[in-house]
Amino acid sequence: MSNVVVLDNGAGLIKAGIGGERDPTAIVPNSMGRPLSSKKWLMADQLLSPDVDLTSATARRPFDRGYLINPDLQSSIWSHIFSNLLKITPSHSSLLLTEPLFNLPSIQRSIDEIVFEDFNFKALYVSDSPSLVHLYEASRRPYGLVSKTQCSLVVDCGFSFTHASPVVQNFTLNYAVKRLDLGGKALSNYLKELVSYRSVNLMDESFLMDHVKEELCFVSLDLPRDLHIARKPGKDNLFRCTYVLPDGITHTKGFLKDPEEPKRYLPLYDEAPQQVAGEQIDMDQLENTDNSEDRNRNNGSKIDLTKNEFGLTNERFLVPEMMFRPADLGLNQAGLAECIHRAISSCHSHLHPVLYESIILTGGSTLFPHFAKRLEMDLRPLVPDKYRLKITTQEDPILGVWRGGSLLASSPDFDAMCITKAEYEELGSARCRKRLFH
Numbered sequence: 079m080s081n082v083v084v085l086d087n088g089a090g091l092i093k094a095g096i097g098g099e100r101d102p103t104a105i106v107p108n109s110m111g112r113p114l115s116s117k118k119w120l121m122a123d124q125l126l127s128p129d130v131d132l133t134s135a136t137a138r139r140p141f142d143r144g145y146l147i148n149p150d151l152q153s154s155i156w157s158h159i160f161s162n163l164l165k166i167t168p169s170h171s172s173l174l175l176t177e178p179l180f181n182l183p184s185i186q187r188s189i190d191e192i193v194f195e196d197f198n199f200k201a202l203y204v205s206d207s208p209s210l211v212h213l214y215e216a217s218r219r220p221y222g223l224v225s226k227t228q229c230s231l232v233v234d235c236g237f238s239f240t241h242a243s244p245v246v247q248n249f250t251l252n253y254a255v256k257r258l259d260l261g262g263k264a265l266s267n268y269l270k271e272l273v274s275y276r277s278v279n280l281m282d283e284s285f286l287m288d289h290v291k292e293e294l295c296f297v298s299l300d301l302p303r304d305l306h307i308a309r310k311p312g313k314d315n316l317f318r319c320t321y322v323l324p325d326g327i328t329h330t331k332g333f334l335k336d337p338e339e340p341k342r343y344l345p346l347y348d349e350a351p352q353q354v355a356g357e358q359i360d361m362d363q364l365e366n367t368d369n370s371e372d373r374n375r376n377n378g379s380k381i382d383l384t385k386n387e388f389g390l391t392n393e394r395f396l397v398p399e400m401m402f403r404p405a406d407l408g409l410n411q412a413g414l415a416e417c418i419h420r421a422i423s424s425c426h427s428h429l430h431p432v433l434y435e436s437i438i439l440t441g442g443s444t445l446f447p448h449f450a451k452r453l454e455m456d457l458r459p460l461v462p463d464k465y466r467l468k469i470t471t472q473e474d475p476i477l478g479v480w481r482g483g484s485l486l487a488s489s490p491d492f493d494a495m496c497i498t499k500a501e502y503e504e505l506g507s508a509r510c511r512k513r514l515f516h
Contacts, residue, residue, distance in 0.1 A: 082172045082487035083164065083199075085156075086207075086480040089141035089178075090237030090262055090442065092122065093480040094159050096166075097174065097487025102480050104163040108155060111135040111285065115326075121158050125285070131330035132285040133323075144178050144238035144261075149188040153196050160197070168197040172496055174487045175204050176479060179241055179255055183508065190507040194499050201496035203486075204514055208232035208243035208250045210482030211440050211472070217485055223436055223468075229429060230436040231422060233414070233453075234479075235443035237262045240401065240414065242421035244433055254424035256417045260400055260409070262443050266291050268407075269397045277388035278323075286323070286332050290390075291397060294319055294340055296447040298395040299347060299455065307346075308392035316343040317394050322387045335387060340394075347448065398446045402456055415456035431465050439471040440478040 082097035088108060095102030106122035113120070113135045120130065140152035160166055173193055177186070186204075193202050211232045216225040224230045228247045234240065240258040244251045270287050274280050280287060298304045308317050320335035334340065404411040412420065422433045439450060450469045461467050472478040486492060497510040 081170060082174055082492065083160070083166055083168075084174045084480060084483040084487050086176045086483060087152075088176075088237055089139065089144055091476065092155070092159065093477060094164060095480065095484065096164070097484050097492075099484055100481065101477060102484075104159060105476070106159070106163070108141065108152075109137050109139045110151065110155070111137045121155055123163060129330060131324060131326050133326060133330075134282050135285060137284050141238065144236075145182065146185050146188065149192055153192050156192070156197070168199045171199060172201040172203070172487075172493070173197075173199045174483050174492075175202065176207055176210065176483065177204055178239070179206050179208075179243065179250065179252070179257075183511075186511055187507045190502060190510070194502045199499065201493070201498045202502075203492065203496045204511075205483065205486070206243075206250050207234050207236075207440070207479045208241070208245050208255075209248050210479050210486065211438055212245040212482070213248055214478055214482035214485055215438055215470070215472070223432065224438070227432045227436070229432045230438050231418065231433045232438050232440060233418060233444070235261060235401070235439070235441035235475075237442070240417070240441070240443070242414075242418045244421055244425050244429065246429070251425060254421050256421040256424070258401070258404070258411055258414060258417045260404060260411065261441075262288075262291075265295075265397050265400060265443065268400055269295070269393060272393045272396065273388060273390070276393075280388075289332060290321055292445075293334065294321070294390055294394050295397050296343075296395055297398045297402075297449050297452045299448055299452055301395075301399070303346075304395055305392060307343075315391055316346065317391045319390050319394070320387050321390065325386055398443075398449070401443065402452060413456065414453060415460060418453075418457060419460040434461055434465045435468045437467075437469045439469060440475045442476050444471055444475045 084095055084097050084102070086093040090108060092104070092106055092108045093102040094104045104123060107125050109125070110119045110121040111125050111132055112118070113131055114133065115131065124130070125132065138151060140146055140148040140155065146152060160168060175189070175193070177189065190202070193199050211234070212224065212230045215230065216228070219225055230245050232243045232245055234243065238261045240260055241255055243255045266284065266287050269291050270281050270283070273287070304317070308315060319339045322333055322335050324330050324332050400407055402413045402415065404413060418437065422430055425433060444450070450471050454467060454469050458467055497513065502510055
């Protein structure tokens with residue numbers, strides 16, 4: 079059995095397991111939470127317990143804006159995972175760890191101290207996410223384009239950032255990586271704002287709104303049409319859904335009032351959608367939709383803040399729309415398609431055709447229904463006609479990075495690639511790190 083621990087240390091979720099396995103042993107939040115009714119902090123898997131009520135729970139995360147800011151908290155969460163979930167002895171194991179692109183040297187030093195001084199791991203290898211995604215996809219299809227050319231463009235929509243990263247022969251081309259300062263956390267926060275403004279104040283409900291986003295949001299393929307339908311009253315509005323809030327007595331988790339309701343819009347998407355790219359939707363149009371939504375919901379009366387449920391309509395597709403048109407929301411950012419186009423344009427022109435044909439989507443935010451289709455519609459007008467465009471979503475976008483790490487950890491060359499504890503003690507963090515990225 080392998081004695082390499084593979085840790086995909088995301089800002090939102092930690093995926094942890096043993097190298098050589100297909101799936102991680104644990105997929106848990108990289109956070110601590112304290113329910114209102116408790117003085118005790120819960121961490122990682124404890125937050126997923128079905129009988130824990132996380133309504134208005136206080137959350138603490140070791141990461142902020144994509145970077146590790148609280149090493150002590152991270153060390154506590156790792157300790158819990160190693161002892162209680164993986165049941166491993168760090169001093170007898172090596173560690174393969176993922177870290178964000180462009181991680182700061184001071185943060186790298188903190189991580190090395192935790193790994194070698196707090197946990198006494200035998201050896202450490204640090205990798206970035208895109209190279210592991212590329213490795214896994216190349217191994218899955220040994221005769222596919224990614225494997226033959228050893229090139230891909232990995233789009234990682236994570237918790238804090240979205241990166242478009244060209245990878246060549248398992249190395250991420252840092253000079254060509256483009257970043258979008260939007261991820262799953264920003265989308266959840268935007269959903270909180272929309273629902274709190276229109277229905278009931280849920281600004282403190284981080285865990286709950288993550289669930290609402292994952293269950294109900296989808297990517298629009300025809301924004302003008304969908305905005306028009308979202309204005310309709312009653313059953314003519316195919317996007318309307320009702321979400322029931324936890325009451326802390328009969329149910330501690332939120333749930334959909336009618337599980338079939340979110341699917342009512344799907345027949346619209348069986349037909350060929352209109353072209354979204356280039357359509358101009360101004361903020362006045364969104365504002366008018368908001369106002370009509372409020373009128374439809376309130377029917378002339380004030381919102382009842384004591385109700386234990388709320389409705390969603392156009393919020394369901396306006397939230398993921400942030401990824402594609404951040405400028406419409408006042409953010410000075412290029413959309414995802416433009417981000418990818420810029421990343422590929424930063425590479426040598428000989429790589430352009432193969433990169434456009436080898437776009438791999440990974441990360442939790444790519445799980446929104448119709449995500450890849452919409453990205454293709456937005457990207458196609460930016461790509462020269464002579465190039466083919468192919469976008470592949472990983473079979474499990476949340477586990478793709480971990481599976482690449484598991485594959486690398488089980489390779490015969492892995493031990494030679496690592497920094498050993500003795501090397502760390504002799505040379506220090508900075509000099510050891512230089513070996514990792516050649």
